[in-house]
Every structure is written in C-alpha cells, then in structure tokens.
Amino acid sequence: MSFVVPDLQIHQPPKPPKGGTSSSLGKTLLGAAIPLIACLYVGLVILIPALSVVAQAFAKGVQPFLENMGSPELLSAVKMTLITAAIAVPANTIFGLAAATAIARKKFPGKALLLSIIDLPFSISPVVVGLMLVLLYSPSHGVFGSVINSLGWKIIFSWPGIVIATIIVTFPFMAREVIPLLEEEGWEQEEAAKTLGANDWQVFWKVTLPSVRWAALYGLILTTARALGEFGAVSVVSGNIRGETQTLPLFVEDAYKQYQTELAFGAAAVLGAVALVSLLLKFAVELLLEQDKKAQQIKTDA
Amino acid sequence: MAPAWLRPGPLPKLELPSWPWRITWLYLGLVLFLPLGAITLKAAGVGPAGFWELATTPEAIASYQISFGLALLASLINGVFGLVIAWALVRCRFPGQRLLDALIDLPFALPTAVAGLALAAVYSSDNGWIGEPLYRLFGIKVAFSAIGVAVAMVFISLPFVVRTVEPVLRSLEKEQEEASWCLGASQPQTFFRVVLPQLLPAILGGIAQGFSRAVGEYGSVVMISSNIPFVDLITPTLIIQKLEEYDIEGATVIGSVMLLFSLASLLVINIIQVWGQRYQATSTAVG
Numbered sequence: 001m002s003f004v005v006p007d008l009q010i011h012q013p014p015k016p017p018k019g020g021t022s023s024s025l026g027k028t029l030l031g032a033a034i035p036l037i038a039c040l041y042v043g044l045v046i047l048i049p050a051l052s053v054v055a056q057a058f059a060k061g062v063q064p065f066l067e068n069m070g071s072p073e074l075l076s077a078v079k080m081t082l083i084t085a086a087i088a089v090p091a092n093t094i095f096g097l098a099a100a101t102a103i104a105r106k107k108f109p110g111k112a113l114l115l116s117i118i119d120l121p122f123s124i125s126p127v128v129v130g131l132m133l134v135l136l137y138s139p140s141h142g143v144f145g146s147v148i149n150s151l152g153w154k155i156i157f158s159w160p161g162i163v164i165a166t167i168i169v170t171f172p173f174m175a176r177e178v179i180p181l182l183e184e185e186g187w188e189q190e191e192a193a194k195t196l197g198a199n200d201w202q203v204f205w206k207v208t209l210p211s212v213r214w215a216a217l218y219g220l221i222l223t224t225a226r227a228l229g230e231f232g233a234v235s236v237v238s239g240n241i242r243g244e245t246q247t248l249p250l251f252v253e254d255a256y257k258q259y260q261t262e263l264a265f266g267a268a269a270v271l272g273a274v275a276l277v278s279l280l281l282k283f284a285v286e287l288l289l290e291q292d293k294k295a296q297q298i299k300t301d302a
Numbered sequence: 303m304a305p306a307w308l309r310p311g312p313l314p315k316l317e318l319p320s321w322p323w324r325i326t327w328l329y330l331g332l333v334l335f336l337p338l339g340a341i342t343l344k345a346a347g348v349g350p351a352g353f354w355e356l357a358t359t360p361e362a363i364a365s366y367q368i369s370f371g372l373a374l375l376a377s378l379i380n381g382v383f384g385l386v387i388a389w390a391l392v393r394c395r396f397p398g399q400r401l402l403d404a405l406i407d408l409p410f411a412l413p414t415a416v417a418g419l420a421l422a423a424v425y426s427s428d429n430g431w432i433g434e435p436l437y438r439l440f441g442i443k444v445a446f447s448a449i450g451v452a453v454a455m456v457f458i459s460l461p462f463v464v465r466t467v468e469p470v471l472r473s474l475e476k477e478q479e480e481a482s483w484c485l486g487a488s489q490p491q492t493f494f495r496v497v498l499p500q501l502l503p504a505i506l507g508g509i510a511q512g513f514s515r516a517v518g519e520y521g522s523v524v525m526i527s528s529n530i531p532f533v534d535l536i537t538p539t540l541i542i543q544k545l546e547e548y549d550i551e552g553a554t555v556i557g558s559v560m561l562l563f564s565l566a567s568l569l570v571i572n573i574i575q576v577w578g579q580r581y582q583a584t585s586t587a588v589g
Contacts, residue, residue, distance in 0.1 A: 030489075031394065034386055034389050034390045034393075035390040035396040037383070037386050037390075038383070038386050038387040038402060039390075039398065039402060041386070041387065042387065042405050042406065042460075045453070045457050045460060046405050046406075046409065046457065047405055048424055048431060049417070049420035049421050049424045049457070050405075050408060050412070050420060052420055052424045052431060053416060053419065053420045053423075056423060094325065095325060095329040097322075098321070098322040098325035098326050098329075099322070099325075099326040099329075101322045102320065102322035102323045102325075102326050112572075116568060116572065119568065120334065120568070121334075123514050123515075123518070123564040123565075123567055123568045123571075124518065124560075124564045125517070125518030125520065125538050125560050126518065126520055126521075126538075127518070127520045127541050127542060127557075127560075128518070128541070128560050128561055128564070131541055131545065132337035132340055132341045132557070134545065135337075135340040135341050135343075135344045135550075135554060136336060136340035141550045142340070143339075143340045164333065167333055168333050168334065168337070171329070171333060200320075200321070225411055228413070229412070229413025229414070229416070230413070231413060231414045231415045231520065231521030232414070232520035232538065235520075235521075235542070236542060249413045249414070249415035249416070249521065250415070252415045252416060252419055253415050253418070253419075253521075253525060256419055256422075256525065264419060265419065268416040268419050268420070271412075271413045271415070271416045272412060275408070275411040275412045275413065279411050282407075283404070
C-alpha cells in the first residue's frame with residue numbers, strides 16, 4: 001500500500017501552539033511568513049485557475065452559458081459520461097467490497113504484493129492503460145482482435161472500451177478505503193453472527209457492510225468523481241467522435257481545440273461543479289463519521 | 303440445529319476459494335492481468351534489439367528528458383512548498399485555514415482536462431490573468447512552453463507531499479523541540495537537526511508519489527503544452543501520436559518503458575514507506 005489517496009479521517013483542527021513555548025517558531029516573523037507563503041502558492045497554482053473556469057464560463061452572462069448547456073453535442077457527452085459511470089462505479093463497488101472482505105483480515109504470504117497490485121492503476125500512466133486496451137482488443141492489432149472481429153463486437157473506439165478504461169483507472173479506490181477499516185475492526189462481530197446461525201451473505205449485509213459503511217461511501221464518492229472525470233485512458237480508446245463516443249472531459253478538450261472557448265469552459269464548469277460536490281460530500285462523510293465516533297464514545301462511557 | 307462444525311460430514315474436501323476471493327481474482331484477471339499480458343506479449347514480439355532501437359530513438363529520448371526532467375522539477379518544488387503548506391496547516395492558526403485545507407484536495411478531485419483548460423487560460427501570455435503580466439513584465443511565456451508543462455505537473459502533484467507530511471508533523475512531540483531549545487540549540491538548528499530528519503521519509507515519499515504521478519500525467523499537460531517534439535512533448539503524448547500514426551510497435555515499446563518505470567516507482571515508494579516506518583518505530587523506542 002503506498003499511494004496517497006485522500007484518506008477517510010476525522011478532521012482534526014490544528015492545535016494552537018502551546019502558551020509555554022512563546023519562543024517557538026510560531027511567534028517569529030517566519031511564523032507569519034509560512035501561512036502567507038502557503039496561501040500565495042496555493043492561490044497561484046490552484047485557486048486562481050479554478051476561479052478562472054467559473055469566470056470564463058459566465059463571461060458573457062448566464063443566458064449564453066445556459067444556451068451552451070443545451071448544445072446537443074454537449075448533452076450527448078454528458079449522457080456518455082453518465083452511462084460510463086453507471087456501469088463502472090457499481091462494478092468497482094462489488095470488486096472493492098469483495099477484495100476488501102477477502103484480503104483485509106487474512107494473513108497470507110504475498111499479501112503486501114497483492115495490495116501493491118491493486119494499487120497499480122494509481123502509478124500506471126492513464127495513457128498506458130489505454131494503450132494496453134488497444135493492444136488487447138483492437139480489431140487490427142489486438143491480441144483478441146480476430147476473436148472480436150469474428151464476434152462482430154466493437155470495443156475500441158466504442159463505449160465498451162471507454163467503460164473498461166474507466167473501470168481500470170478507478171478500481172483501487174473502494175478497496176483502498178475499506179481495507180484499513182476492516183483490518184482495524186477485527187473478526188469478533190462476524191464470528192458472533194456466525195455462531196448465532198447467520199450465513200455468509202447475512203453476515204456480510206448485516207455486520208460487515210454496516211461496520212464499514214462510511215469508508216465504503218467515501219470510496220464510492222472517490223470512484224464516482226474519478227470515473228466522471230477520467231481523461232487520458234478514455235481518450236486513447238474512445239476515438240473521440242463528437243456526439244457518439246465523446247465523454248464530457250474529452251468534449252472539454254475537443255471544444256477548446258476547435259476554438260469553441262465558451263463551450264469548453266461551460267462544460268469545464270459543469271465538471272468543476274461535480275468536483276466541488278464530491279469535495280463537499282467527502283467533508284459531510286467525515287463529519288458523519290466524527291459524530292458516529294462520538295456517539296460510540298458516549299455509549300462506551302455510559 | 304447444530305452448528306455446521308459439530309455435524310459429522312465428509313471432512314477433507316477440496317475447498318474452493320470463497321466467493322470474495324473468486325470475484326477478486328476474476329476481476330483482477332480481466333481488467334488488470336489481461337491488459338498487462340497483452341502489452342508484455344506485444345513488447346516481447348518486437349525482440350530485444352528492436353525494442354532497444356525503438357525505445358531509444360532521438361524523439362523518444364527527448365520526450366523522456368522532458369517528462370522525467372520536468373516531473374522531477376515539479377515534485378521537488380512541491381517538496382519544498384508542500385512542507386511549508388503542511389507546516390502552516392498543522393502548526394499555525396490563521397484565517398482561511400479551512401479553505402486552504404480544502405483547496406489542497408482540489409487537484410485530486412478536479413478532472414485533469416478541466417485543470418489543463420484552467421491553467422492554459424490563466425497562464426496564457428495573451429490574456430491570462432497571471433500569464434499576461436508575466437509575459438509583459440519579464441518576457442516569460444508560461445502556457446504552450448516547457449514552463450507550462452512544469453506548471454501543470456506542479457498542479458497535479460501538489461497534494462502528495464502535503465498529505466504525507468501532515469500526519470507525521472501532527473504526531474511529532476513538541477517536547478523534543480522544547481528539549482532542543484532548552485539545551486541551547488537555535489531555531490534553525492532545532493528545525494534541521496530535530497524536526498526535519500523525522501519528516502524526511504514522509505517528504506521523500508510524497509516527492510516520489512508526486513513524481514510518479516507527474517510523469518504519467520496526460521490530460522492537464524496536453525492542453526497547456528504546444529506538443530512540439532524536442533521542446534515540450536511529453537512521453538504519454540508521444541505514445542498517443544504513435545498510435546495515431548499506426549506505429550503500434552513504437553507505441554508499445556515506449557508504453558512498456560513507462561510501465562517499467564511505474565513498477566520501479568511503486569517499488570521505491572514502498573521501500574521509502576518501510577524505511578519511514580522503521581524510523582518511526584526506532585524513534586519511539588528510543589524516546
């Protein structure tokens with residue numbers, strides 16, 4: 001396990017510097033400079049670019065923005081994106097939960113290796129993910145090319161390719177969020193449920209899943225956000241046909257290249273709003289988890 | 303009814319793996335091992351001599367230099383500023399702190415195409431909010447140049463160092479620093495001799511992750527780069543160009559080089575992590 005994914009953690013407000021250490025860095029000029037440098041840097045690199053998307057999308061007012069939103073090509077890109085997420089997210093959820101329940105509480109040789117393998121999509125370039133799919137499914141030079149041709153399927157330059165590419169890029173999130181929590185919780189509750197006569201399925205639904213529900217929800221948010229926004233892997237396999245195999249992120253780039261700047265920024269603003277919602281949901285889940293922990297604390301105290 | 307383990311039955315039976323295991327392996331096989339197998343097979347088909355030749359063409363070498371060089375630059379810049387930001391988040395109190403904290407996660411959440419579009423617009427030397435003054439005052443062209451590529455890489459790799467350093471910084475005991483001051487060390491001495499060594503594994507781990515991410519990044523870079531070979535064309539873009547020219551062998555070979563790099567970087571990141579954990583363990587044992 002290695003790559004940083006935004007972890008589900010309780011939000012800890014920074015501790016104020018202790019009174020006794022008045023000679024600490026916090027009091028010196030440097031202490032004031034550090035937050036200033038941090039804010040300037042983040043402002044230049046993140047905040048100003050993010051604000052510019054909103055400004056450009058509404059540069060000519062709300063009316064042209066809404067007209068742009070009605071563009072049939074944009075709507076078709078939205079539809080393609082939603083279809084992709086609607087298949088990729090549930091598939092990855094099932095995999096993530098299965099992998100977590102299979103791996104988390106067992107010790108076996110090669111466990112670290114298996115966890116690293118699940119992490120691979122985080123470190124492989126999305127373009128290479130797309131390339132691998134072309135080498136596998138392309139009708140002219142893919143390993144399975146002749147099989148796919150004879151079946152009359154179309155995977156590359158069509159929606160199945162887009163869906164598979166999205167699945168590969170997003171599948172680690174769920175497992176990565178749920179595994180640490182399951183490892184922490186231990187087996188006792190499941191053992192108890194089993195002794196009381198519950199079957200595996202019942203144990204999973206009534207004991208395991210509720211105990212990891214916030215982590216699973218968190219994984220779901222991350223998976224969905226990434227699935228809606230994936231660009232590199234999808235751009236290799238989609239063929240980028242407007243109105244057919246174009247997802248929303250691909251549409252942003254294409255419109256920008258065609259000098260349809262307002263359309264590009266309009267679509268970008270939609271994706272940006274989705275990103276913002278995902279951040280807010282993430283924050284909400286963190287708060288809910290905090291409340292849960294507090295409630296449990298009170299219960300155990302009583 | 304007696305529990306299953308009390309009932310007598312045919313005991314030694316070939317046990318099938320449980321359902322979760324079956325799903326895990328089937329899924330990994332279909333979506334990960336199969337594509338990995340395909341690229342390995344195709345790369346092996348090129349042969350060692352051909353592989354070496356295609357992997358070291360001048361344009362490929364130039365693209366590695368640009369990709370790896372700029373990614374290293376970007377991740378080192380973020381190494382320094384990531385530490386500053388983490389310090390500001392953990393050790394300081396100032397208005398807008400929550401906003402700063404939330405903004406750090408934006409590069410993880412924002413689709414890379416949107417990031418590329420935003421950066422290309424803001425750093426454009428014609429009318430960008432930041433790019434135009436930079437060009438007018440200093441003659442620096444950011445968008446559609448190698449600098450722009452570096453800026454995009456800085457954007458997408460910014461969260462890594464902050465998020466790896468933050469928890470370690472939070473867990474540091476203030477007493478150590480106080481002890482260091484009491485023993486007469488100056489603040490810079492305390493920082494460089496007491497604090498920094500403990501943060502080093504986290505910083506290096508964050509830099510390595512950011513570097514790995516920046517090398518593989520495509521979406522944001524392709525929009526801010528002018529994509530001219532030998533100037534600012536990154537390796538992932540070169541792979542896509544090869545595919546568009548139906549140079550499948552070339553794309554396969556360069557893709558394999560990138561894949562090998564990903565595997566190596568995953569290994570390095572794991573090693574840094576293990577080293578960091580050892581360090582933590584010994585430091586608590588001693589302290």
